[in-house]
Amino acid sequence: MIMGRVISNVVSTRKYNELQGFKLLVIQPYFGDVEDSFVAADEIGAGIGELVLVSRGSAVENGLSRKAPIDAAVVGIIDHEPLKKE
Structure with a gap:
């Protein structure tokens, strides 16, 4: 499980039926490289700018x-942003 910040939505007019x-949200890892962003599915209502837990x-x-x-x-x-180690 990782922490990340929601930075964008993914809009898809055509996709696999089960999706x-x-x-679909673009997640930027809280720890690590900014360029390691990925897409995650959301069923709980997270929004842009929120810090989330993601299971992969x-x-x-x-x-x-x-x-x-x-x-x-x-x-x-x-709910509360942890202190980030520099």
Whole structure:
């Protein structure tokens, strides 16, 4: 699981049927390189600028409300930003 900030939405007019209804977000890792951004599915309502917890890998499918080809999902919204080590 990693922490990241939502920096954008992904808008897709055509996509795999099982992805219909999932909000797709661009996540920038909180720790690490800014260029390592990735897309994660969201079912809990995270928005741009929020700090979130993201689960990655094949086990993500077990936590979804329905079967879908997703390998990164937002699983929590962080209320208080932790101190970042410099």
